[in-house]
Amino acid sequence: MTTPSLDRQVRELRSQLLVRSWEYRQRHHAHGVWFRFRRVLVDAKEAYAIPRPEAEALIANGSHAEPVGSELQPPKLIIFVPAERVRAIPTARSLEVRLSADLLQAECLALVPFEGVSR
Amino acid sequence: MAFRDRLLSTIRAARPVLEAPGTLVVGSEVPNLLEPGFAATLVVSQDLDIGVPVDGHAALKERLPGLREFEPSADEPSVWTPRSPDLLELNFVGMDSKQDPAEAYVLEDDRLPLLVFGGLALLSPGPQIELEGGMVRLPRLAGLCLEKLVTGRTGEKGERDLLVALALLTLARPADLEELEGLYRRLKPEARHAVFAHLTILSLLGPRDGMPDPRPWRNEVGALLRRLEAQGQKP
Numbered sequence: 001m002t003t004p005s006l007d008r009q010v011r012e013l014r015s016q017l018l019v020r021s022w023e024y025r026q027r028h029h030a031h032g033v034w035f036r037f038r039r040v041l042v043d044a045k046e047a048y049a050i051p052r053p054e055a056e057a058l059i060a061n062g063s064h065a066e067p068v069g070s071e072l073q074p075p076k077l078i079i080f081v082p083a084e085r086v087r088a089i090p091t092a093r094s095l096e097v098r099l100s101a102d103l104l105q106a107e108c109l110a111l112v113p114f115e116g117v118s119r
Numbered sequence: 120m121a122f123r124d125r126l127l128s129t130i131r132a133a134r135p136v137l138e139a140p141g142t143l144v145v146g147s148e149v150p151n152l153l154e155p156g157f158a159a160t161l162v163v164s165q166d167l168d169i170g171v172p173v174d175g176h177a178a179l180k181e182r183l184p185g186l187r188e189f190e191p192s193a194d195e196p197s198v199w200t201p202r203s204p205d206l207l208e209l210n211f212v213g214m215d216s217k218q219d220p221a222e223a224y225v226l227e228d229d230r231l232p233l234l235v236f237g238g239l240a241l242l243s244p245g246p247q248i249e250l251e252g253g254m255v256r257l258p259r260l261a262g263l264c265l266e267k268l269v270t271g272r273t274g275e276k277g278e279r280d281l282l283v284a285l286a287l288l289t290l291a292r293p294a295d296l297e298e299l300e301g302l303y304r305r306l307k308p309e310a311r312h313a314v315f316a317h318l319t320i321l322s323l324l325g326p327r328d329g330m331p332d333p334r335p336w337r338n339e340v341g342a343l344l345r346r347l348e349a350q351g352q353k354p
Contacts, residue, residue, distance in 0.1 A: 005195045006225045006234050013223040013236070020221075023316065024309040038319035042341045097337070098323045114338045117345070 036068040040078060041097055045114045048092040049106035055079060058110070066119075069109075077108040080119040086110045120205050123159040126151065127250060129167050129207040134253045135185025136169060136209075139178055143244060143258050145170035145212065147279070150286035152248060152257065161286060162329025163279065166198075166208040170239055170258070173215045173226055180230055197233055214239040220269060220310055238266040241302055260287055261298035268314045268321075269306065281321040282330040288339060289331060296343065303347055311347075318344040 026032045041047070055077040059065060069078035086092050092110060095103045103109070113119050120128075126148060136142060144152065146168030151159035171179050189199035189209055199209040213226050213235030222237040245259035257263075267284035291299070303314060322340045326332040333340070 003195060003197075003232065006197065006232055009234050010223050010225055017221055017223075020313050021309055024312045027312060035316050035319060038323060039315070039344075042319050042322045042337075042344055045338070096325075098325055114341060117341070 030071070033068060033071045037072065038099070040066050040068055040111070041099075043113050043117045043119060044080070044097050044111035046083065046086075046112040047095045047097045047103060048086050048089070048110045048112075049095055049102070050086070050089055050092045050108050050110045052077070052108050054089050054091065055108035055110070058085070074107070076106070078111065079109070080111050080113050083112045086112060122165075123151075123157065125165075125205055125207055126159050126167070127157060128205055129201070129209070130250055130255055131253065132188040132201075132206055133167065133169070133186065133209055135182045136179055137255050138253070139171075139175060139182050141172040141175040141244070142179060143170040143214070143242060143256050144168070145214075145239065145242060145258055145263065146210075147283045149257055149263055150283055150290070152250075152255070153260075153287075153290055157248075157250065160329065161283070161331075162327075163283065166210045168210050168212055170214045170242060171211055171231075171233060173213050173233070173235060176213070176226065176228070176231070176233065180228070183231065191231075196231065212236055212239060214242060216240055216243075219307075220266075221307065236270075238270045241266045241269070259295075259298065260291055261295045262302060264288060264291065264295075265299050265302050265314065268317045269310050270313075278320075278324055279327065279330060281317055281324065282327060282333060284317075285321060285333055285336060285340070286331050288343065289336065296346070299343075300347065300350060304350065314347070315344060318347075 027035060058079050058081055063079045063081055066078040069076040147163035148167055151161050154160060186199060188202050188206060192198040192200050197211045201208060211231060211233055213233035215235050218237045218240040220237040220240050224235050226233040226235050241262040242258040243262055245257050247254045247256050264284050264287040267280050318340055321333060322337050324333045
């Protein structure tokens with residue numbers, strides 16, 4: 001004996017697996033940007049919104065922009081910097097490290113990595 | 120009646136089937152049972168998931184008449200509903216160690232059909248815990264944690280499942296993480312990617328009522344992700 005509900009659950013599971021396959025194939029394409037963006041944020045202990053001139057100055061001084069920032073629209077400048085460097089920026093605004101509206105709206109993000117994480 | 124008491128009463132009433140060979144308590148109640156004193160502080164669904172190995176299905180069925188405090192649901196015969204509001208539903212699910220974790224099928228049966236979830240192939244018998252004089256078998260922590268991380272669900276249920284994985288991670292010893300790594304290496308690339316994706320989501324989740332706050336554990340979640348990447352198993 002089977003029941004419609006068990007059959008429906010199997011169909012739902014198979015649908016989820018189809019979505020998973022699709023997400024896997026998308027991982028290097030445009031849709032995969034959200035995974036790549038989250039992956040960068042995983043390494044961030046702290047996040048700050050900073051003004052563009054400050055972000056450009058950090059890049060001029062040797063920091064590099066995370067490639068995933070240019071894959072978003074509008075693009076973002078995302079830079080990992082040491083905690084002391086970002087704290088020296090008086091206009092830096094602390095953000096929670098999560099996909100909040102605040103973080104998504106920030107044009108330039110300075111991220112402080114967890115200790116021992118090299119970016 | 121407190122949820123903990125309902126959970127323990129349910130386990131006591133379900134003992135005839137829980138003591139069947141190979142049967143495991145699986146699902147979100149496991150971290151509740153692993154809390155000191157079975158404190159059961161996590162807010163999860165009000166059922167007890169019982170993992171039945173497909174090769175132990177016949178033996179378990181013989182024990183069903185012992186479930187005097189439950190009856191099969193008219194809508195869903197893999198669910199047995201309690202006769203008393205002081206007990207939780209029993210939800211029987213199939214485990215097939217030979218199954219691809221990316222598949223699912225129905226084990227058809229007149230008395231107890233089972234949905235066999237591929238992800239449960241990652242589970243293996245773990246510790247027995249003594250509850251009020253009886254023994255209950257739980258799965259090994261590494262497999263259950265990986266099953267939660269590999270199984271894609273969406274919305275509130277999906278996020279709570281990830282926080283259950285976090286609750287298990289907070290209990291993991293170094294040997295558990297090594298075991299998880301070994302199981303991860305055996306996954307197909309799509310499933311590995313799902314684990315990665317879910318770890319990134321878990322790292323960015325906010326707190327939920329009745330669940331561990333993920334924010335203080337972000338570095339541990341990231342460390343697990345980096346550890347899996349470092350094995351050269353990046354999807």
